[in-house]
Amino acid sequence: MKRIVYREWRIPPQRYWSILGVLAAVVGVGALAFGYMEHQGHWVTGMNNSVVWGTPHVFAVFLIISASGALNIASIGTVFHKPIYKPLGRLSGLLAVALLMGGLLVLVTDLGRPERLIVAMTHYNFSSIFAWNIFLYTGFMAIVIAYLWTMADRQGGPFNRSVGILALVWRLALTTGTGSIFGFIVARQAFDAAILAPMFVAMSFAYGLAVFILVLMFAFDDEGRPIGPRMLRRLKNLLALFVAIVLYFTLIYHLTNLYVAENDALESWLLLKGGIYTFLFWVGWVLIGGLVPLGILYHPQLSQDRRWIAGACALVIVGGLATMYVIIIGSQAFPIQMFPGRTVLESGFFDGVNGQAAPYWPTIPEILLGLGGVGVGLLITVVGVRVLQFLPESLADDVVPIDEETLDESGSAPKPA
Numbered sequence: 140m141k142r143i144v145y146r147e148w149r150i151p152p153q154r155y156w157s158i159l160g161v162l163a164a165v166v167g168v169g170a171l172a173f174g175y176m177e178h179q180g181h182w183v184t185g186m187n188n189s190v191v192w193g194t195p196h197v198f199a200v201f202l203i204i205s206a207s208g209a210l211n212i213a214s215i216g217t218v219f220h221k222p223i224y225k226p227l228g229r230l231s232g233l234l235a236v237a238l239l240m241g242g243l244l245v246l247v248t249d250l251g252r253p254e255r256l257i258v259a260m261t262h263y264n265f266s267s268i269f270a271w272n273i274f275l276y277t278g279f280m281a282i283v284i285a286y287l288w289t290m291a292d293r294q295g296g297p298f299n300r301s302v303g304i305l306a307l308v309w310r311l312a313l314t315t316g317t318g319s320i321f322g323f324i325v326a327r328q329a330f331d332a333a334i335l336a337p338m339f340v341a342m343s344f345a346y347g348l349a350v351f352i353l354v355l356m357f358a359f360d361d362e363g364r365p366i367g368p369r370m371l372r373r374l375k376n377l378l379a380l381f382v383a384i385v386l387y388f389t390l391i392y393h394l395t396n397l398y399v400a401e402n403d404a405l406e407s408w409l410l411l412k413g414g415i416y417t418f419l420f421w422v423g424w425v426l427i428g429g430l431v432p433l434g435i436l437y438h439p440q441l442s443q444d445r446r447w448i449a450g451a452c453a454l455v456i457v458g459g460l461a462t463m464y465v466i467i468i469g470s471q472a473f474p475i476q477m478f479p480g481r482t483v484l485e486s487g488f489f490d491g492v493n494g495q496a497a498p499y500w501p502t503i504p505e506i507l508l509g510l511g512g513v514g515v516g517l518l519i520t521v522v523g524v525r526v527l528q529f530l531p532e533s534l535a536d537d538v539v540p541i542d543e544e545t546l547d548e549s550g551s552a553p554k555p556a
Contacts, residue, residue, distance in 0.1 A: 143225075143226045143531050143538065143539075144533075145291075145531055145532070146528050146530070147524065147528055147530075148358055148362060150361055155525060162514050162517050162521060165510055165511060165513070166511050166514040169507055169515075171507075172505075181251055183504060184501075184505050185500045185502050185505065187498070187499065189471055189472065189497030190471045193501060194464075194505040195249035196246070196249060197468065198245050198508075199249065200317065200467060201463045202238045202242030203242035203243070204343040205343065205347040205350050205459075206235045206238035207239075207340075208314075208347020209234040209351050210231055210283060210306060210347070211310075211343075211344055211348060212227045212231040213227070213306070214303060214306065218304055223369070223541065224373075226531040226539060227351075229529040231351060233287070233519075234354060234516075236280055236283050236284065237519035237520045237523065239276065241512040241513060242516070244515055245512035248508060268319055268320055269320070272316050272320070275316050278309060279313050283306060285302050286299075286306045314339050314340045315337075318335045319335070321466065321467070322335035326475060327473070328401075328405045329470035329473055334388065338385070338388040341385045342462065344384070345384070345385050345455055348378050349378060352374050353449060353456075354520060356445065358524060359534070364531075364532060364533060365535040367534055367537075375448050378432075378436060382432050382433055382455060386429045389429075405473055409465075413469065413496065416464075416465055419461045419464055419469075423458055423460075423462065424462045427461065428457065429458060431454055432452075435447050435450065436451050472496040473496055
């Protein structure tokens with residue numbers, strides 16, 4: 140093995156500034172969309188009395204849980220003593236902070252009155268999980284920054300594993316809290332499920348790793364830095380495992396609902412009669428985000444091709460956005476059953492409307508605001524790898540550390556592929 144050397148992302152200036160310009164334009168368009176929605180009011184969006192969390196929340200929650208999952212690579216290397224992942228720890232931490240910043244920015248700008256955020260930051264109602272998440276999000280960023288310091292500075296080296304354990308526990312709490320936001324809403328049948336908390340943890344692992352692999356491959360390929368087959372094999376196998384776990388939790392969630400008679404109408408609507416939500420569930424969540432990537436990642440030939448691995452990661456991300464759309468918006472669209480089996484007075488909140496879903500269709504400003512958050516996360520990442528030493532020079536097989544799982548039965552290291 141050779142010594143791991145980190146250096147800045149040294150692509151040509153013209154290439155760097157063109158990437159920066161595209162991302163800045165995406166962020167600028169998102170800012171304009173926010174200004175339009177803030178000035179006109181939320182009536183210009185597709186949101187209504189029933190669907191109060193729209194497409195911006197889909198992007199925001201996806202980015203937040205992906206931030207937690209992106210840090211998983213650093214945790215595996217530090218906490219679980221897997222040396223092969225340690226060279227990726229710095230990029231893992233940077234991407235975690237960047238994605239969280241992008242997600243929180245979308246979340247704040249979609250509040251309707253973002254200037255009143257100071258009230259939420261100074262007056263806490265600890266019976267609300269939203270108050271807990273303020274501490275979880277800010278604490279996560281502080282801990283990850285400290286974690287990066289222990290990776291990059293010799294003086295921080297002795298604290299690396301201790302801070303890594305803290306970061307692992309904190310990000311699990313953060314993702315559990317994000318899933319519990321929905322799991323604690325007992326008024327909505329689709330939200331009222333304790334399994335949403337661990338399912339969000341599993342989703343964070345899959346979505347964060349998919350984003351991480353795409354960013355890693357783009358950064359290395361664009362500059363010509365090598366990534367060895369061994370590293371790619373470990374990453375794609377890990378992604379396949381996480382995708383399979385998400386599908387497992389999905390199956391358990393719906394089997395549980397089908398077993399409970401009061402949820403028959405919900406499951407019938409979502410799985411068979413929900414229109415766009417049924418389509419996104421089967422095609423987006425299950426097929427594009429689960430079965431197709433698994434088929435690629437476990438295929439004996441396709442899983443060896445970097446382009447197919449990148450394609451599988453992109454499919455996981457697209458499927459993740461579809462999943463968030465179904466969970467967040469579809470669960471709100473299904474009518475609240477005030478008195479099951481009875482028809483009550485209808486209202487603008489669509490309570491008592493048996494079987495009729497609330498109308499919602501995302502508008503262009505909502506989509507642009509969500510994409511602006513993605514742009515913020517990628518912009519922070521691009522600037523970070525350009526000005527600081529987050530990327531290793533090489534991830535070739537003869538450079539990356541070898542742990543016990545890569546040794547053959549004789550105890551010797553395998554030859555590079």
